[in-house]
Amino acid sequence: MATLTDSEVQAHKRQKIDQAVIRFAGDSGDGMQITGSQFTNTTALYGNDLATFPDYPAEIRAPAGTLPGVSGFQIHFSSGTVYTPGDAVDVLIAMNPAALKMNVADLKPRGILIVNSDAFKETDLRKARMKENPLEDHSLDAFRVFPVELSRLTRAALQDLGMDAKSMDRCKNFFALGMCYWLYNRTMDSTYRWLEHKFEKKPLLVEANKRALRAGYSYCEATEAFQISYEIPPAKLAPGTYRNLSGNQALAMGFVVAAQRAGLKLFLGSYPITPASDILHEMSSYKNFGVLTFQAEDEIAAISSAIGASFSGDLAITTTSGPGMALKTEALGLAVATELPLVICNVQRGGPSTGLPTKTEQADLLQALYGRNSEAPIPVLAPASAGDCFWMAVEASRIALKYMIPVIILSDGYLANGAEPWRIPTLDEIPEFHVNFAHDAENFQPYSRNPETLARPWAIPGTPGLEHRIGGLEKQDVTGNVNYEPLNHEKMVRLRAAKVDAIVAEVPDVVPAGDPDGDLLIVAWGSTYGSITAAVTAERAKGHRIGHVHLRHLNPLPRNLGEVLGRYRTVLVPEMNMGQLVMLLRAKYLVDAQGFNKIQGRPFKVAEIKAKIEEYFEQKSPVEAAQRS
Amino acid sequence: MVTTALPIYTKKDFQTDQEVRWCPGCGDYAILNAVQSVFPELGIPREQFVVVSGIGCSSRFPYYMNTYGFHSIHGRAPAIATGIKVARPDLEVWVATGDGDSLAIGGNHTIHMLRRNVGIKVLMFNNRIYGLTKGQYSPTSEFGKKTKSTPFGTADRPFDPLALAIGAGATFVARSVDVFQVHLKETLRKTAAHRGAAYVEILQNCNIFNDGAWNDVTDKEVRSEHVLELEDGKPMIFGRNRDKGIRLVGIEPEIVSLGNGISESDLLVHDERNPNPNYAFILAQMDSQPGFPTPIGVFRSWDLPRYEDVMAAQIRDVTAKRGPGDIEKLLRSGDIWEVPA
Numbered sequence: 001m002a003t004l005t006d007s008e009v010q011a012h013k014r015q016k017i018d019q020a021v022i023r024f025a026g027d028s029g030d031g032m033q034i035t036g037s038q039f040t041n042t043t044a045l046y047g048n049d050l051a052t053f054p055d056y057p058a059e060i061r062a063p064a065g066t067l068p069g070v071s072g073f074q075i076h077f078s079s080g081t082v083y084t085p086g087d088a089v090d091v092l093i094a095m096n097p098a099a100l101k102m103n104v105a106d107l108k109p110r111g112i113l114i115v116n117s118d119a120f121k122e123t124d125l126r127k128a129r130m131k132e133n134p135l136e137d138h139s140l141d142a143f144r145v146f147p148v149e150l151s152r153l154t155r156a157a158l159q160d161l162g163m164d165a166k167s168m169d170r171c172k173n174f175f176a177l178g179m180c181y182w183l184y185n186r187t188m189d190s191t192y193r194w195l196e197h198k199f200e201k202k203p204l205l206v207e208a209n210k211r212a213l214r215a216g217y218s219y220c221e222a223t224e225a226f227q228i229s230y231e232i233p234p235a236k237l238a239p240g241t242y243r244n245l246s247g248n249q250a251l252a253m254g255f256v257v258a259a260q261r262a263g264l265k266l267f268l269g270s271y272p273i274t275p276a277s278d279i280l281h282e283m284s285s286y287k288n289f290g291v292l293t294f295q296a297e298d299e300i301a302a303i304s305s306a307i308g309a310s311f312s313g314d315l316a317i318t319t320t321s322g323p324g325m326a327l328k329t330e331a332l333g334l335a336v337a338t339e340l341p342l343v344i345c346n347v348q349r350g351g352p353s354t355g356l357p358t359k360t361e362q363a364d365l366l367q368a369l370y371g372r373n374s375e376a377p378i379p380v381l382a383p384a385s386a387g388d389c390f391w392m393a394v395e396a397s398r399i400a401l402k403y404m405i406p407v408i409i410l411s412d413g414y415l416a417n418g419a420e421p422w423r424i425p426t427l428d429e430i431p432e433f434h435v436n437f438a439h440d441a442e443n444f445q446p447y448s449r450n451p452e453t454l455a456r457p458w459a460i461p462g463t464p465g466l467e468h469r470i471g472g473l474e475k476q477d478v479t480g481n482v483n484y485e486p487l488n489h490e491k492m493v494r495l496r497a498a499k500v501d502a503i504v505a506e507v508p509d510v511v512p513a514g515d516p517d518g519d520l521l522i523v524a525w526g527s528t529y530g531s532i533t534a535a536v537t538a539e540r541a542k543g544h545r546i547g548h549v550h551l552r553h554l555n556p557l558p559r560n561l562g563e564v565l566g567r568y569r570t571v572l573v574p575e576m577n578m579g580q581l582v583m584l585l586r587a588k589y590l591v592d593a594q595g596f597n598k599i600q601g602r603p604f605k606v607a608e609i610k611a612k613i614e615e616y617f618e619q620k621s622p623v624e625a626a627q628r629s
Numbered sequence: 630m631v632t633t634a635l636p637i638y639t640k641k642d643f644q645t646d647q648e649v650r651w652c653p654g655c656g657d658y659a660i661l662n663a664v665q666s667v668f669p670e671l672g673i674p675r676e677q678f679v680v681v682s683g684i685g686c687s688s689r690f691p692y693y694m695n696t697y698g699f700h701s702i703h704g705r706a707p708a709i710a711t712g713i714k715v716a717r718p719d720l721e722v723w724v725a726t727g728d729g730d731s732l733a734i735g736g737n738h739t740i741h742m743l744r745r746n747v748g749i750k751v752l753m754f755n756n757r758i759y760g761l762t763k764g765q766y767s768p769t770s771e772f773g774k775k776t777k778s779t780p781f782g783t784a785d786r787p788f789d790p791l792a793l794a795i796g797a798g799a800t801f802v803a804r805s806v807d808v809f810q811v812h813l814k815e816t817l818r819k820t821a822a823h824r825g826a827a828y829v830e831i832l833q834n835c836n837i838f839n840d841g842a843w844n845d846v847t848d849k850e851v852r853s854e855h856v857l858e859l860e861d862g863k864p865m866i867f868g869r870n871r872d873k874g875i876r877l878v879g880i881e882p883e884i885v886s887l888g889n890g891i892s893e894s895d896l897l898v899h900d901e902r903n904p905n906p907n908y909a910f911i912l913a914q915m916d917s918q919p920g921f922p923t924p925i926g927v928f929r930s931w932d933l934p935r936y937e938d939v940m941a942a943q944i945r946d947v948t949a950k951r952g953p954g955d956i957e958k959l960l961r962s963g964d965i966w967e968v969p970a
Binding site for chain 1: 645647674675676677678679681682684691692694695696697698699700701702705707708709710711712713714715716717719720737738741940943944947948950951952953954956957959960961962963964965966967968969970
């Protein structure tokens, strides 16, 4: 594939390439997330496939210009299929020395580096703990460096608008955005529309940002700064209507749709926590869908209120991240004991404790499966991509309601904030699932069971004749009365486990991507899907026989998984943790699966997975050679 | 709409077939009796009641009430009840809790439920001890109390539950006593009539681990000297011969003897609808001073919009403005584009 860095610098011309990776990096006050999402929107509308990776600090505003305050937004877009936000970047926009220092290592050799040269004064350098000015000391000679006076040029463009210097400086990100639009031959229309909507009541800001955007664009045109611009034709996506979607948006929409398909009201009990809060924000805006969002006093009240709403007949959801999940543990056990439908989203982040609030990790799998006192099994689902979060929200809701059981969704920070083009489904692609509340007072028993699903009846308050009591004390089978008898307890423990096992009927059999058998099987779950798919595709092209199983159901596991594991000589399990799924596979299937672990708060790069695969085939070769001889 | 006549309930209709398992002589029996007596009178279909509890002796309450019931986890009853009431404002949601459940582990949920004014009625059985765990001190145990966990006496000062509730913005605050059945029932009726959040402290005797904790209040010999029965619109008079009263000097209450130039018109007249919570707060703090009687009755009753009603109104208003939610439109919101076949 031709990439930008392969191209020769010539007199200004337009060159067609297949893909590019851009990263906007600046101070967390520089508006890098907005700049990135505007470029994303424009790129999506143009028709490229894409993936994004917002990377922002936990501090809202660390001291301006310092290293901890650097915020970044990366986008990978292509005329082909995009699986990840990209490993190395072709174009880096660095708004200050700190942003340069934190990001330049990811810039490809000969990559384009646009820097705001106004921000490289001695004080700026000192804040970034730099002794030398990198624009002068030849340390950037490997790159095509474009120092641009972003601040001065932006002020010049806005000077007659009567704004103060600070307000004008806030528009310099749009100057940089304008440059990128020129560089990739993009129109400014969708950003214009966004500005007009966003600052509807502040026409001065609309005008100022539009001007800054145009000024950046014109600057490239007039100065021929880059000499070359690039064209990345639209991708051949499956036909349909598309939109951009992040994992958190997808979960929020998925729940609204699930409630509608189930004919229930939707209740969300939540407490603000990064990186899950956006689900609460989204859902709180859906008032005209009848969605009740309750911002509770703490994580425990958040899940408890959801349990109350579930008892009362709503589709009840609670959303959180690791530390909040820890607080919800006891209430999760209550939901298991009372056998009420509930969906719990854990948008995982780095830990332990407060850990890395804005960084991604997959280390809450064992917590989801086993992190409660006693035997308290809960089904666990894991979306593989941002768009998949929508489907997992629907699926988790469906299972919760059908089986009268709490269900955990394990998303993570990477899926939550990363966006991808998503084909909008038609309503008939989304399953409909009817819910039957109990009405029959004659034969009512709170803990009688549906023979197929083992679900108990959902008898909601207000139904005459079905008055009954539930709670956390052990129940007598069928009657639901408090019961401490030894054999009853064992029966109930086994029934609760059998109920989770019964859900395997809903879990599709595993069909490995790539080779159906062979040398190497990669088994993974969650947000690693993109990088593994890209790596496996590339390595198979070299003739290696590799399969890839990406588990979306982690409890119960697909019925045929054991058989599939047996079809390959080696099983490799990449995870952003110390080896949790691999431990489960080894324990359950007695297979010598190997872990491949990255715990850096960042997703796997495609190159890292590829290197691991190649390492395996290099090791294997001498053995094979020996066998052949 | 079909209207069906409300069944005529008796106390029996609110009793379950479950064996009541409190210690013989426990004050909880009296409270259960009062609640089961009052609920049938309220003109509310039985299936509309939900009784929610946490953990502790008092929290066994739902098992004995033939209504919908939820015996939840320690301290969380107000949060679970909030979910129920917000999801279904049509339901009558009552919480049975104790001093440990409500004020220690569940303190946070209690104050926030009150602050939001969710239409939940909380009956807090205050026996000033942990009974179910066999005798540790609670947040309402008196300073210096010797218990299993404090053999040399407690080092922490107790909460006044009603002062806490008033401080949290409770719109209805009352106190009654397990053995004062007439008063308790009347208090329950008033509680039922309140629309917003109600917090009712019921002084309750644990005859096993803290017997006689409320003797000053309940003992026939002395109680008329130690109890001030609050009656809305009436002057505050107490004493065996109804010869003592409460007067307010600035913001300090003062005990005065009637006669010798002091008449009823000099006394503080109870005003449960006084909008200023400071008034109820003075009453709640009164018996922390030596010699002052313990007020019982309704301290404060004030109407404010309920949380669940405000939430429902928001949904109505936004729906009226934007139209009912359309799933297809939602999916296609924001910038969309077509990829042709």
